[in-house]
Amino acid sequence: MDFANPLLLGGAALASLPVILHLVMRQKPKHLAFPALRFLQVTQLANRRRLRLRHLILLALRVGAICLLAFALARPSIKSTSTVVDREAPIAAALVFDTSPRMLYRHENRTRLEVAQDMAGWLLKQLPAESQIAILDSHGGAGVFQVDLGSATERVGRLEVATLGEPLPNLIEEAVRLLARSDKTRKEVYVFTDLSRAAWPSLAPGQLAAQLEQLADRGVYLIDVGVEAPRNDTLGALRLSGQIVARNSPLVAQTSFLRVGGGNERGVELVLLDKNGQPQVRARASGDPRPGESQLLEFPLGALELGLHQGAIQLTGGDALAADDARFFTIEVKPAWPVLIVAQKPSAANYLLQALAPDRFRTLGIARFDCRVIDYGALANEPLEKFSAICLVDPGPLEAAQWGRLSSYVAQGGGVAVFLGRSAAADETFNSAAAREFLPGVLKQVKRGGGQLVLGEARHPLLTKFRDLTDQVPWDLSPVARYWELAEVDPNSAIVVSYQDRGAALYDRHLGRGRILTLTTSLSDSPDQPGGAWNQLLTGIEPWPTLMLVNEMMFYLVGSAEGQLNYVAGQTASLPLAPGEHPAQYVLLTPTGDRLRRTAGGTENAITITATGWPGHYRALAGGAESKFERGFSVNLAPEATDLTRLAPADLKVLFGDEEYRLARDRAGIERVVTHGRVGRELYGVIFILVSLTLAGEYLMSNRFYRED
Numbered sequence: 001m002d003f004a005n006p007l008l009l010g011g012a013a014l015a016s017l018p019v020i021l022h023l024v025m026r027q028k029p030k031h032l033a034f035p036a037l038r039f040l041q042v043t044q045l046a047n048r049r050r051l052r053l054r055h056l057i058l059l060a061l062r063v064g065a066i067c068l069l070a071f072a073l074a075r076p077s078i079k080s081t082s083t084v085v086d087r088e089a090p091i092a093a094a095l096v097f098d099t100s101p102r103m104l105y106r107h108e109n110r111t112r113l114e115v116a117q118d119m120a121g122w123l124l125k126q127l128p129a130e131s132q133i134a135i136l137d138s139h140g141g142a143g144v145f146q147v148d149l150g151s152a153t154e155r156v157g158r159l160e161v162a163t164l165g166e167p168l169p170n171l172i173e174e175a176v177r178l179l180a181r182s183d184k185t186r187k188e189v190y191v192f193t194d195l196s197r198a199a200w201p202s203l204a205p206g207q208l209a210a211q212l213e214q215l216a217d218r219g220v221y222l223i224d225v226g227v228e229a230p231r232n233d234t235l236g237a238l239r240l241s242g243q244i245v246a247r248n249s250p251l252v253a254q255t256s257f258l259r260v261g262g263g264n265e266r267g268v269e270l271v272l273l274d275k276n277g278q279p280q281v282r283a284r285a286s287g288d289p290r291p292g293e294s295q296l297l298e299f300p301l302g303a304l305e306l307g308l309h310q311g312a313i314q315l316t317g318g319d320a321l322a323a324d325d326a327r328f329f330t331i332e333v334k335p336a337w338p339v340l341i342v343a344q345k346p347s348a349a350n351y352l353l354q355a356l357a358p359d360r361f362r363t364l365g366i367a368r369f370d371c372r373v374i375d376y377g378a379l380a381n382e383p384l385e386k387f388s389a390i391c392l393v394d395p396g397p398l399e400a401a402q403w404g405r406l407s408s409y410v411a412q413g414g415g416v417a418v419f420l421g422r423s424a425a426a427d428e429t430f431n432s433a434a435a436r437e438f439l440p441g442v443l444k445q446v447k448r449g450g451g452q453l454v455l456g457e458a459r460h461p462l463l464t465k466f467r468d469l470t471d472q473v474p475w476d477l478s479p480v481a482r483y484w485e486l487a488e489v490d491p492n493s494a495i496v497v498s499y500q501d502r503g504a505a506l507y508d509r510h511l512g513r514g515r516i517l518t519l520t521t522s523l524s525d526s527p528d529q530p531g532g533a534w535n536q537l538l539t540g541i542e543p544w545p546t547l548m549l550v551n552e553m554m555f556y557l558v559g560s561a562e563g564q565l566n567y568v569a570g571q572t573a574s575l576p577l578a579p580g581e582h583p584a585q586y587v588l589l590t591p592t593g594d595r596l597r598r599t600a601g602g603t604e605n606a607i608t609i610t611a612t613g614w615p616g617h618y619r620a621l622a623g624g625a626e627s628k629f630e631r632g633f634s635v636n637l638a639p640e641a642t643d644l645t646r647l648a649p650a651d652l653k654v655l656f657g658d659e660e661y662r663l664a665r666d667r668a669g670i671e672r673v674v675t676h677g678r679v680g681r682e683l684y685g686v687i688f689i690l691v692s693l694t695l696a697g698e699y700l701m702s703n704r705f706y707r708e709d
Helices: 006-024 037-073 112-126 149-157 168-180 207-212 346-356 359-364 376-381 400-411 433-438 461-469 544-558 649-656 667-678 684-705
Strands: 076-078 092-097 132-136 186-193 217-224 232-235 244-246 251-260 266-273 279-287 294-301 307-315 326-334 337-343 369-375 389-393 415-419 442-451 480-487 493-499 504-511 514-519 566-568 573-576 585-589 595-599 606-609 616-622 629-636 662-664
Touching: 037 684, 092 112, 092 149, 092 168, 112 149, 112 186, 112 217, 112 667, 132 149, 132 168, 168 186, 168 207, 207 649, 217 667, 232 307, 251 266, 251 307, 251 326, 266 294, 279 294, 279 307, 307 629, 326 566, 326 616, 337 346, 337 376, 337 544, 346 369, 346 389, 346 544, 369 376, 376 400, 389 400, 389 544, 400 415, 400 433, 400 504, 400 514, 415 544, 442 493, 461 493, 461 544, 480 504, 514 544, 573 629, 606 616, 662 667
Parallel strands: 092 132, 092 186, 186 217, 217 662, 244 326, 337 369, 337 389, 389 415, 415 514, 566 629
Antiparallel strands: 232 251, 251 294, 266 279, 266 307, 307 326, 326 629, 442 480, 493 504, 504 514, 573 606, 585 595, 585 616, 616 629
């Protein structure tokens, strides 16, 4: 048991006063002459015994009331741990702040971060003198103790939002490591949070408790600065049908409008920046989803000129959290990619040609690929470097010089798609040293069966658009009857797509700066092919999955699939370089208006940029008017960075396990839970109830004792 004011226990000495008064005011018997003394003596003896008992009870009540009152004023408490410390003794305290963008939520004209700073400033003044204080926030980094209370207060006042916030469990772990090194007996962790679920990623039950067990005499306090019923309109993740697109290609931007709490209908705009950087509204819509639900918004984008375009989808008006009211995007429009299709005869390339550049698209001038078809006899005289990609349809035997030209083209950054068919052969022409340098493996045999295509988890970049369609693609309507089985596969080759019988359908092999895709079945067989077609990929009832796959293969080969221009905050941006573009330095324009001079880093194919912490548009500029280098990209916050969904008490119990934590929402609550944790459970109220009962008993007893008959 501990006492907040142990000196007041000396007040129990006042309990001697009733004893003294009882002794002093004790009545002395009077001597009276009276007959029949025998009967009076018997009565006197009985009355004396009764009066003595009443005296003792009344004396005990008065002494007990004084002792209990002194005991109560000393504020005794019972601690849950065996360690007893002076409540005024210095402690080691770590103040952990969630400074994610969610903390910019404004309620009653104050953000959650401002509320946290205000409470922390008050709390620092309540800590015992000479305490060690550390301030940790979502920016992360190693924790250190502040020099003094003044520096700690200043550090709290300088807290800023971190778009790349560390999860709170990581910050608590760092706080525990720091406090464990302190020589102070008492260790306390204060977590200032809005209790949003996103700040506490999934943890194993009791993981936090295991971390906190490193501290012997500890206290864990959650300071809830959030709003119990937040109201917010937010835009979800942005999706573009393409980031690097050919001119006149159809382009669609999609996002979702989500609502937390109530709200009214709001306008949504798609804006594009003009040459002067001024936003121009290109499309408008309105959204009014029900609370807790989302509404899909779709904006078509067309008639974009060649070059880089940056814009945003944004909510009109304002709300309590502005950080999620806009989603930024960057698009680059290029001329149609030149593709060379090589086939045994022009008709053999017809299916692939219609998949990449349908007649109606070419007529309207909106084809994404500018295809040229030649036969294998003309391949030797064709300048390969002017094409973004080359397709070899059902290739036959090629001379070593042709395999060498193709390998050199790929090594310099080109892309080749090989569609093996009945013209191939498992002999020295395809298994020669020159062919093996190009193909992913040696041709072993034509295998029957195969079945439908299987994409698995669709992790490869060219399968990105298939990820959300895994259960909706009717591959069973486009079966494969025969395909080439390869052996001695190069370890640098990856299997992208398989067959139902687990055979490899599509290989991806990197060679130098370029890549080679090899499909092990034909795309040139007609349904009435003598001996039966190898497959129905482009001739079946539902050919659209193969059309989509072939187009994604071409986008991957020309670099469009990997040409990422839109990132989540914190991701490393990679800006591709064209042949001959190698700026030594560049200037990075950031959304905050800064102009940062950077040295070009990365590979010979791209420049990498790691300073992507703030949402908005970025531009990289270098060179003069003649050798101008300009690239751009956009950055958005991850949707969970502004998710205001709050944790339930049961969720906190799962997070902390058996670890005892205390929750407070205001200053009075903080003072109560800190006193409870630092001093223990006070018996002040219980003892005062006993004092009241004792005084009431004394009052009744004294009235009965002094009552006159």
